[in-house]
Each structure stands twice: as C-alpha cells, then as structure tokens.
Amino acid sequence: MIIARKKPVEEIITEIDPYDRILILGCNECVTVCEAGGKKEVEILASALTLHYQARGKAKTFGKATLERQCDREYLEEIRGRIHNYDAVLSLACGVGVQFAAETYTATPLLPGVDTVCLGANEERGLWTERCQACGSCVLARTGGICPVSRCAKRVMNGPCGGSANGKCELGPDTDCAWQLIIDRLKALGRLEDYEQVAPIKDWSTDRAGGPRTITREDIQL
Ligand code: SF4
Numbered sequence: 301m302i303i304a305r306k307k308p309v310e311e312i313i314t315e316i317d318p319y320d321r322i323l324i325l326g327c328n329e330c331v332t333v334c335e336a337g338g339k340k341e342v343e344i345l346a347s348a349l350t351l352h353y354q355a356r357g358k359a360k361t362f363g364k365a366t367l368e369r370q371c372d373r374e375y376l377e378e379i380r381g382r383i384h385n386y387d388a389v390l391s392l393a394c395g396v397g398v399q400f401a402a403e404t405y406t407a408t409p410l411l412p413g414v415d416t417v418c419l420g421a422n423e424e425r426g427l428w429t430e431r432c433q434a435c436g437s438c439v440l441a442r443t444g445g446i447c448p449v450s451r452c453a454k455r456v457m458n459g460p461c462g463g464s465a466n467g468k469c470e471l472g473p474d475t476d477c478a479w480q481l482i483i484d485r486l487k488a489l490g491r492l493e494d495y496e497q498v499a500p501i502k503d504w505s506t507d508r509a510g511g512p513r514t515i516t517r518e519d520i521q522l
Pocket residue numbers: 431432433434435436437438439440447448449450
C-alpha cells in the first residue's frame with residue numbers, strides 16, 4: 301500500500317493560514333490503514349486546528365469529509381455540491397489523491413496534509429517498511445521475492461556492492477544488505493544458481509526515469 305505520514309501541524313497551519321473556510325478531506329484507503337489521513341485523523345486534526353485558532357481569537361471554519369478514495373473520480377464527485385462552501389481543501393490523501401482532487405476542482409486550492417513516503421508493508425502497528433518502487437518491470441522471480449530496487453540503496457542488480465559487510469548495508473547497522481537477504485533466501489530455496497546467472501540489463505525505461513507512466517488496458521476500457 302501507499303505509506304504516508306502526517307505533516308507537522310505547524311506546517312499545516314502555515315499552509316491553511318490564508319484561508320478562512322477549509323475542508324479537511326480524508327481518504328478511506330491506504331492513508332487510513334497507516335493512520336495518517338483517514339476519518340479518525342480528519343476528526344483529530346479538525347479539533348486541533350479549531351482549538352489553535354480559537355485560542356488566537358481567529359474565526360476559521362473547518363468542514364470534514366472522508367471519501368472512499370481520492371484517486372478515483374467517482375468518489376471525488378461526492379464533494380462537488382459542497383466544495384464551493386470552502387476557500388481551500390486540506391487533503392489527507394497521498395500525493396495521487398491530492399493531485400486528482402486538484403485536477404477535478406481547479407478553482408479551489410488543494411493543500412497536502414500528509415507526506416507520501418513509499419510503497420510498503422504494514423509490519424506491525426506503527427511500523428511500515430518500503431518494499432517496492434514501482435519500477436514497472438518486476439525482477440522478484442529471480443531474486444527470491446526480495447526487491448533489489450527498493451531495498452538496496454544503490455539499486456544494484458547483480459549482487460552486493462563492496463560496502464556490504466556482515467549482512468548489513470554500508471548505510472549502517474540498522475539496514476540489512478538487500479543482496480545478502482536475496483542470497484540467503486535463494487540458498488534456502490535451493491536456487492542459488494539464479495544468483496550465479498548474470499542478470500540481463502534491466503530496462504529502466506519503465507521506471508520513473510522514463511517520465512510519467514500511463515497504463516492502458518483496452519480490454520477493460522468502456
Ligand atoms: S522489482 Fe520493481 S516492481 Fe518488483 S518489487 Fe521491486 S520495484 Fe517493485
């Protein structure tokens with residue numbers, strides 16, 4: 301899922317300060333699971349901002365709404381009838397949701413209330429770790445299901461760099477060397493020959509370096 305974290309409230313206050321009527325807009329999907337931008341966070345943020353401005357004698361109105369997904373036009377339509385009541389929207393969705401909302405409601409400033417960090421896994425409550433960088437050409441079949449693109453700091457594709465030591469990345473002792481993990485996994489699977497094969501040159505044109513990506517599925521288009 302997409303992992304995001306709450307922006308510091310001071311940064312949010314700076315963003316919203318020029319506006320009097322602000323709609324705080326949550327999203328029911330990834331940002332709810334990572335507890336950054338779901339219904340609960342909308343409620344908490346609205347209360348905190350209301351108290352902040354009341355204490356300073358400033359009148360601001362905070363509306364609240366949480367959509368099923370902000371990255372989907374169908375759900376964004378749900379606020380069309382009320383968005384004119386607000387001077388700005390503070391979106392707690394990931395960067396995709398903020399942009400899609402901004403494209404849908406071009407007359408209203410859309411402000412991000414979270415920082416979108418990565419595609420990751422929910423390891424335990426309060427702990428998320430990056431697992432994929434959406435490179436567009438998955439190599440997990442030959443790396444024992446461990447991603448060298450997202451888990452190796454240098455994105456090397458043919459085994460560890462010279463900085464790998466005692467199973468750890470040269471970044472430091474808190475970071476496992478992705479290639480050590482891959483080798484260990486392939487060994488356990490009895491597939492070490494996969495590691496000994498020189499990997500073909502990866503097609504990075506499907507990665508971010510190839511520019512914004514579009515996926516078209518004509519078989520399901522209406
Ligand atoms: S190889 Fe690419 S698509 Fe596969 S997990 Fe890694 S970044 Fe994601």
